[in-house]
Structure formats: C-alpha cells, structure tokens
Amino acid sequence: DTEVTQTPKHLVMGMTNKKSLKCEQHMGHRAMYWYKQKAKKPPELMFVYSYEKLSINESVPSRFSPECPNSSLLNLHLHALQPEDSALYLCASSRPLADRGTQYFGPGTRLLVL
C-alpha cells in the first residue's frame, strides 16, 4: 500500500471558521509533510514532522496549526484564514532513516476561503 489519503477533497470556509485537514498513511513512514500549492505555482513546504515531532516550520502563520497525533496521522488545523490562503494543500510522507528523497504525496485538499 503506497497510498497517502487526504480528507476532505474540497473545503470551503469563511474567515471566522475553524476547520481541520486530515492526512493518513499506513506505509510505516515516520516523516510527514504539509505543502501548500497556489494555482499555477509549484508546491511549497509548510511543515515537516519526523517521528511525530515538528522538525521544520517554514515560518508559517499561526493561523495554520499542525498536529501529528500518531505515526500514521497528520492534521492541519485552520483558524481565521484569509482569502489568500486559498490553495491546494498537499500531504506527503517518507521514510526518514532511509530517505532517498522519495516522498509519497496525497491527492490534496482544495481549500477556498471566502
């Protein structure tokens, strides 16, 4: 099973809402990532978790709050977002000890902030 799943596929939220994005993998990977991708642009890294600990935060605004409750799950909590936060949010995972640069990506959650 080389699948990373993400829910929901689409999300529309207002600027005062609180919502969460969920990512799951069952490949035994111990590194998980959140990327953000604006239209017609490449993905940009937001956060990296390694062994359930946050190892990289690319100076992401605090209205985005990541959480890694266990080795298979990664959440991204959203609060008080702005319309410019509308984007495709991608989750990925990899094997940290045997990292070959191979990251497995989920299909993404397409977020629209109104």
Added chain:
Amino acid sequence: DAKTTQPTSMDCAEGRAANLPCNHSTISGNEYVYWYRQIHSQGPQYIIHGLKNNETNEMASLIITEDRKSSTLILPHATLRDTAVYYCIVRVRRTSGSRLTFGEGTQLTVNP
C-alpha cells in the same frame, strides 16, 4: 540545494519519446537529481532519481552528463496520460525528513 533550470513547456507526439532537459550547473558532489511529475489537480508523483550513473525504471530513464551539470528525463513512449508538469529537483540525500524544493517545472503536453 542546487538551483535547477527547466524549459517552461514542451510538446511531444503520442508514442514518441519525450526528452525533458534540466540544467543544474552548481550541483555538488553529494547532491542527487530527482524527478517528480504532477498531473493536473493531483499530488506530485516520484519518477526517478540518480547521482551520476544513468538510471532506468518502469516509468522513465534518467541520463546525467559526465560533469553532472545537466540531466535529461526520457519517457520512451509518451502517452496522453503523461501530460503533466515535470519537476527536476537537486538535493542532498538526507537521513531525516527534509524539504523538497520545487522549481517551476516543465509543462509537458503529449498530443494525439
């Protein structure tokens, strides 16, 4: 990680080989070349990677020049489903979770 330069777009006829170039003139000795692709509205997909030898797998071949300053991804028999943005990424092979820095990539369009 070294910077890469790729053409913005390329076209290829279905059934023909697609050759996608990438320049990475500042690559250092311990940096690998990785290729990913992203089909429209999907997550990126790993294709292949290499250090200095040519590599081949079921998806593609990777040809790296002897000086390692450039490489070419070859899709031997392109199909319509190969239409995607192809990203060439150069990075050190690290032992812990680390970033992939995507450039702008090449939009490959395979035409019938």
